[in-house]
Amino acid sequence: MLATLIPLFDDKMSVCAYSVFARKENHFLNPGFEGGARYDGAGTIHELEVVSNMGVATLSGGKEVFVPVNQFSIFSEISLQCTVPAGKVVLLMDNTILPEEQFIRRVKELKGQGYKLAMRKLQITDFEPYREILSKCDYILLNHAKIHIDKARLYFNSVYPQIKLCAVNVDTQEEYDELTKDGGYDLYEGGFFRMPVKDSETEVSPLKVNYIELLNVVNNPDFDLTEAADVIGKDPALVISLLEIVNRMALNSEIKSIRHAAAMMGQKELKRWINTAVTKELCSDKPSEITRLVMIRAKFAENLAESFELAMMAPELFIMGLFSALDIMLEKPMREALDMVVVPKNVKAALLEGEGDYAKVLNFIRSYEDADWTEVSRIMVLENMDMDKVYEAYLGALRWYRDLIPAN
Incomplete structure (x- = not known):
């Protein structure tokens, strides 16, 4: 099993829902599934298996999840495959489901069961031919490049006033900005939110400069705990977070200073916490999905270390994941952003040049995030990776993020 989540945003860059895309088989080990991967198991909806196993709280922070169904699986006993509330599940149909009586009847049944x-x-x-099916739909996904949204909005407001319009294939920030300015769509799906920064004239804010200083302290070999504690002391949010963690570790010990707290954690754990906490703070003025992206990417990279025969490098792979959107955090091109922080040379080579063993992990993760199962399968074959371990590595990253930021 392989599975990933694709976010859907509103016009404020807030995530409103996630689409779940899964694949049961490795494409290259099971070539007969090419072009028909959606139909393996016919009535089985693998995405629902993922949703049921993880629950919407872990999987999507309680937000709605879009689950693809095809002309076979729509007739399955969906309620038996899904253990989460029907109202949290949006069954995502496509044009294989025809505007014929058997499909229309089934759509009405599912709507009656509470599914969106x-x-x-x-x-x-x-x-027009799909009128009876569309009248039961809560959302319609439209390719924004092939439609006049003004006309579409008038049409849907008149004929299907209940339906929300979702723009798909929004691949650049410029496209998103233009579409939201026109105001025709309710939701937006695409890779626009993680596009690399090409150029920037902006200065890094003083608060972020402090965070960068802290990153540079802890990512130097054998860094000094006292120096790290003094930099932490400049930021109240980090001080509070550090004291909360240490107080849980030492219930019967009185923490007398920030330096004392840093010493309680120790060098290894303090470094890991700082890299994670600082990355979260660097993302605080960005869409919340950026925080989620880099955190899950970092843990996923760490969890994949063994599969790529890089088990000893797991901590550096974690840092690579955290810094993979450093350009977005600092609003600088990646080369300029990395010049501001201390990073291992293998991390820098992967992020800047796409070279080295770490780059293979990063490219795999990016393909996984895009649900590019053909490329993911190809890499798994080349690297002799076990699909179940990859799936568990991803689910483990989702669980870790849930526990790290429970309010998300």
Whole structure:
């Protein structure tokens, strides 16, 4: 099993829902599934297995999850495959589900059971023939490049006033900005939120400079605990977070100073906590999905270390994941951003040049995040990776993030 989540944003860059995409088989080890991977197991909806195993609290922070169904699986006993509330699940249909009586009847049944419904991959000429199905839908996913949103909005407001319009394939920040300015869509899906920064004239804020100083202290070999504690002392949020952690560790000990707290944690744990806490703070003025992205990416990279025969390098892979969006955090091109912080040379080579063993891990993770299962399968074959271990590595990263930021 492989699975990943794709966020859907509103016009404030807040995540409103996630689409879950899963694959049961390795494409290269099971070539017969090419072009028909969605239909393996016919009535089995593997995405629902993921949702049920993880629960919406861990998987999506309690937000709705879009789950693809096809012309076979829509007739399965969906309620038996899904253990989460029906109202949190959006069944995502496509044009393989035809506007015929058997499908229309089934759509009405599912709506009656409390599931939300969405439609994708329809052409403009399909809107009228699909009238009975669309009248039951809560969302429709539209390719923004192939539609006049003003006309579409008028049409849907008139004919299907209950339906929310979702723009898909929004690949750049410029596209997102233009679409939100026009105001025609309710939700937006695409890779725009993680696009690299090409150039910037902005100065890094003084608070972020303090965070960078702290990163540089702890990412030097054999860093000094006292020096790290003194830098932590400049930021109240980090002080509070550190004291909360240490107080849980030492219930019967009185923490007398920040330096005392740092010494209680020890060099290894303090370094790990600082890298994680500082990354979270660097993302605080960005969409919350950036924090989620880099945190899960970091833990996923660490969890994949053994599969890539890099078990001894797991801590550095964790840092690579955290810093993989450093350009977005600092609003600087990646080369400039990395010049500001101390990072291991292998991390720098992966992030800047796409070279070395770490780059293989990063490229794998990016393909995984995009649900590019063909490329993911190809890499798993080349690296002799076990699919179940990859899946567990991803689920482990989701659980870790849930426990790290429970309020998310």
